[in-house]
Amino acid sequence: MREHEHEDVVVISPSCVYACTRFRVRKTKLLPREEYLRIMRMSMPEVVAHLGRQEDYQDVMDLAGEFSGAQLIEEAVNRSLARSFRSAMAIAPGDLHTLTGEYLARWDIANVMAILRGTVHNVPRRQVRDLLIPAGEIDSALLDHLLNLTACGEVLEALQGWRLYPVLAEYYRICGEKGVFARIENELYRRYYAGLLDLATSGCSGCQELIAYLRFEIDITNMKNLLRLHCAREACDITVVDRTMIPGGHIPLGLFRRLYDIETEEEFVSVFLQTAIVPILTQAVRELRQDPDFSSTDAAELVWRRWHRHLRPVHEVEIAITRVRLHQMESLSRRHPFSVLPVLAYLERKRYEVANLRAIARGKAFGLPSERIWQYIVT
Amino acid sequence: MVDVGMTLEMVQASQLGMKALGAGLAVGLTGIGAGVAEMAIGSAAVGATAENRDVFGLVLLLTVIPETIVIFGLVVALLLLF
Numbered sequence: 001m002r003e004h005e006h007e008d009v010v011v012i013s014p015s016c017v018y019a020c021t022r023f024r025v026r027k028t029k030l031l032p033r034e035e036y037l038r039i040m041r042m043s044m045p046e047v048v049a050h051l052g053r054q055e056d057y058q059d060v061m062d063l064a065g066e067f068s069g070a071q072l073i074e075e076a077v078n079r080s081l082a083r084s085f086r087s088a089m090a091i092a093p094g095d096l097h098t099l100t101g102e103y104l105a106r107w108d109i110a111n112v113m114a115i116l117r118g119t120v121h122n123v124p125r126r127q128v129r130d131l132l133i134p135a136g137e138i139d140s141a142l143l144d145h146l147l148n149l150t151a152c153g154e155v156l157e158a159l160q161g162w163r164l165y166p167v168l169a170e171y172y173r174i175c176g177e178k179g180v181f182a183r184i185e186n187e188l189y190r191r192y193y194a195g196l197l198d199l200a201t202s203g204c205s206g207c208q209e210l211i212a213y214l215r216f217e218i219d220i221t222n223m224k225n226l227l228r229l230h231c232a233r234e235a236c237d238i239t240v241v242d243r244t245m246i247p248g249g250h251i252p253l254g255l256f257r258r259l260y261d262i263e264t265e266e267e268f269v270s271v272f273l274q275t276a277i278v279p280i281l282t283q284a285v286r287e288l289r290q291d292p293d294f295s296s297t298d299a300a301e302l303v304w305r306r307w308h309r310h311l312r313p314v315h316e317v318e319i320a321i322t323r324v325r326l327h328q329m330e331s332l333s334r335r336h337p338f339s340v341l342p343v344l345a346y347l348e349r350k351r352y353e354v355a356n357l358r359a360i361a362r363g364k365a366f367g368l369p370s371e372r373i374w375q376y377i378v379t
Numbered sequence: 380m381v382d383v384g385m386t387l388e389m390v391q392a393s394q395l396g397m398k399a400l401g402a403g404l405a406v407g408l409t410g411i412g413a414g415v416a417e418m419a420i421g422s423a424a425v426g427a428t429a430e431n432r433d434v435f436g437l438v439l440l441l442t443v444i445p446e447t448i449v450i451f452g453l454v455v456a457l458l459l460l461f
Binding site: 018020 | 418419421422423425426427429430431
């Protein structure tokens with residue numbers, strides 16, 4: 001990314017400037033907040049026609065013969081996501097290319113898990129295919145090939161060239177073994193984050209900020225998983241907590257173990273206040289409720305109330321946290337315009353644009369009111 | 380430093396040579412400076428145009444702004460020589 005770096009003079013390679021500028025321009029073309037409000041007022045055929053006029057979603061019209069309604073929109077947005085991410089890989093040079101590839105490996109994990117689950121539980125191929133987004137290292141040709149295989153052993157054999165194959169080989173000894181998918185998924189994500197953090201630690205422009213972003217993502221994922229484990233009906237022991245947690249975040253895993261055993265509000269609040277989640281959670285809830293007086297203690301008490309009653313995390317709050325994180329990432333990408341951050345900001349924004357359109361399509365298909373759908377929109 | 384053994388013609392020729400050298404440096408160094416500046420601006424301009432053709436005119440203007448440095452260098456060179 002940087003060709004020569006001294007104490008005062010930094011020369012950024014022209015290919016990095018070129019790629020970062022392209023991503024910054026691309027980000028400006030993503031749907032703005034007002035556009036979502038407009039789309040939500042439209043009927044399903046109007047949404048399809050509107051998307052057909054957008055540069056990124058033009059193939060919605062080509063797919064209209066094959067799909068309809070919410071499924072048509074989902075298929076079109078998924079294809080657009082895969083196309084955008086493949087194009088991002090084609091543009092990004094050097095270190096940016098490596099980091100982008102490593103970052104996009106999360107789509108491979110999602111695709112492989114969907115195919116394995118579909119194969120073992122005999123889910124119709126078409127249904128599994130709708131879930132796949134060929135945005136990672138595994139291309140659509142290989143995904144189609146995997147979909148056509150009937151036994152999970154064959155799927156594993158076909159995945160031998162995949163960089164995370166050793167995890168599958170290590171954990172997936174018996175096809176259809178109960179509870180094995182959750183273990184594999186946990187391990188795949190552990191390796192994914194470890195690989196990404198390793199690569200970012202090797203040093204590049206904006207890598208320090210990227211590491212902070214990833215570490216916070218790990219913290220949030222761990223906290224969500226802890227809340228889910230706590231609210232699960234079957235009793236779970238500390239080994240399950242250890243297996244589920246992803247190392248590498250700001251919050252040490254010991255603190256999560258400690259939180260899991262706490263039964264009193266005072267202790268929970270005091271331990272939770274030590275975590276790096278609190279400032280972002282406070283800001284997110286403050287913005288969500290438009291309450292400037294909402295303090296970090298209020299945030300800890302909010303989590304305690306869910307925790308105490310064995311309830312899952314509030315979706316609205318999760319979305320609000322994502323919103324705050326995206327805004328932080330964007331402001332960082334403006335501060336470091338020729339680094340990995342503009343690439344990541346674009347990829348994240350695109351990911352949530354597609355998630356928003358899917359939420360609108362599915363919400364409309366189920367007849368949900370606009371206010372309810374709006375809670376799922378990240379702008 | 381002037382050598383006491385030099386004739387007036389030799390001194391004049393030496394001064395003319397120095398002026399020519401200064402003029403060359405003025406144009407050459409500003410050219411290098413403009414090139415370095417245009418490297419980043421040009422890359423960004425091509426990137427922006429690749430995504431949005433409408434900005435071509437604007438980015439072309441931005442790309443040639445560092446050329447003014449060379450013009451300053453050229454003016455200095457001409458002042459030195461004439």
